Amino acid sequence: MFGYIIVNKPEMKIKDFEMYHAYYCGLCQSLKERYGMIGQTTLSYDMTFLHILLTALYEPEVEKKMVRCIAHPFAKHPAKISEYTAYAADMNIILTYYKCKDDWNDDKNMRKLLYGKMLNQKGKNLRISYEEKLRKIESCLKEISAEEAKGTLEAEQMAGKFGEVMAEIFAYRKDEWEKSLRKIGFYLGKFIYLLDAYEDIEKDLENGSYNPFREEWKREDFREHTKMMLTMMMAECSAEFERLPILEHLDILRNILYSGVWFRYEAVNKKRYQDKVEENV
Numbered sequence: 001m002f003g004y005i006i007v008n009k010p011e012m013k014i015k016d017f018e019m020y021h022a023y024y025c026g027l028c029q030s031l032k033e034r035y036g037m038i039g040q041t042t043l044s045y046d047m048t049f050l051h052i053l054l055t056a057l058y059e060p061e062v063e064k065k066m067v068r069c070i071a072h073p074f075a076k077h078p079a080k081i082s083e084y085t086a087y088a089a090d091m092n093i094i095l096t097y098y099k100c101k102d103d104w105n106d107d108k109n110m111r112k113l114l115y116g117k118m119l120n121q122k123g124k125n126l127r128i129s130y131e132e133k134l135r136k137i138e139s140c141l142k143e144i145s146a147e148e149a150k151g152t153l154e155a156e157q158m159a160g161k162f163g164e165v166m167a168e169i170f171a172y173r174k175d176e177w178e179k180s181l182r183k184i185g186f187y188l189g190k191f192i193y194l195l196d197a198y199e200d201i202e203k204d205l206e207n208g209s210y211n212p213f214r215e216e217w218k219r220e221d222f223r224e225h226t227k228m229m230l231t232m233m234m235a236e237c238s239a240e241f242e243r244l245p246i247l248e249h250l251d252i253l254r255n256i257l258y259s260g261v262w263f264r265y266e267a268v269n270k271k272r273y274q275d276k277v278e279e280n281v
Contacts (some may be wrong), residue, residue, distance in 0.1 A: 002045075002095075003045055004191070004261060005046040005261055006045045006256065006260045006261070007045075007256055007260045008255055008259035011255060012251075016255070018078075019080070022078040022079055022080040023048055023055070023080045024048045025067060025069070025077060025080075026051070026065075026080040027043060027048055027051050027092070028043050029081065030085045030086055030089040031043055031093075034089055035093060035122045035123065036122065038118050038119065038122055039089070039092075039093060039119075042095075042119070043092065044092055044095075044096075046192075047089075047095070049253075049256055050088050050169065050170060051082075051084060051085055052252060052253060053170075053181075054082075054084035054087070055082045055084050055248075055249070056247075057244055057246055058084065060082045060083045061082070062082045064078055064081075065078070065081060067079045084172070091169050093123045093126065094126060094130070094137070095169065097116055097123065098137070100119065101116055102145075133168050136164070137168050140164045140165045141161075141165065143161050144162060147161070148210040153214060155194060155197065155212035155216065156190070159193040159233075162189045163185070163186040164189070166185040166186060166188055166189030167182040167185040167186040167189065170182060170184055170185025177244065180244055184237050184240050184241055187233045187234070187236040187237035188233075188237050194226065194230055194233065195264060197211050197212050198213065198230075198268065199264065201213050202272075205217070213226070227265075234257065234258075234261060237257065238257050238258065241253070241257060
């Protein structure tokens with residue numbers, strides 16, 4: 001469930017995209033410094049959003065570095081680092097590790113099992129640093145697995161459990177902004193879970209894998225019904241975001257929340273329903 005919280009690049013100003021990319025590179029550098037090259041492979045747009053959100057909200061000192069990387073080996077480019085970069089990197093490792101465990105449980109993918117073991121070894125100190133947070137995340141993920149095993153088809157209920165996982169990820173610390181950050185993470189998590197299920201429905205039905213939309217897929221208005229659910233999730237998320245006293249990087253964050261998150265949804269619809277139109281021609 002990665003890669004949904006992205007920017008809509010065509011709708012961004014060049015300077016805003018360059019700033020976004022600098023935070024993305026900053027997260028990449030932090031992953032490398034803390035976890036080596038294996039850490040860099042977990043880099044995600046989702047935690048880049050969290051990186052920018054926390055930095056914009058708490059307004060720490062931000063260091064600008066000029067770095068090279070595997071993707072850009074010949075010329076240095078800017079990377080933005082704040083005290084929240086390391087936290088986003090840690091959460092990136094945690095989420096990727098649990099995704100590997102989930103893939104192993106679902107598909108017995110040996111590559112993901114080995115990848116997860118390497119991440120677990122690299123991040124062995126995270127269990128000490130985030131003991132309470134990890135305990136809550138693991139509890140939610142176990143509940144999700146149990147309900148999936150039972151074949152529960154209450155999509156919003158299932159999405160809510162993943163929302164609780166993301167709420168823990170977004171709640172950086174117990175302070176005046178914790179409630180709002182939890183709410184943003186909760187509704188983003190629900191959106192991600194539902195959109196992931198929406199995207200994978202045909203594949204899951206073909207493979208016999210769990211999908212909470214297994215029955216709703218038969219509805220004639222499945223597309224519209226799902227769009228309404230997703231819109232409600234992002235409306236709640238965005239409304240809470242607008243309550244935060246954020247001034248810096250506001251255009252970048254709004255681009256993601258109001259436009260970027262819908263990119264994959266539109267891509268799925270274009271392929272799914274265009275294919276059906278072509279079949280009927």
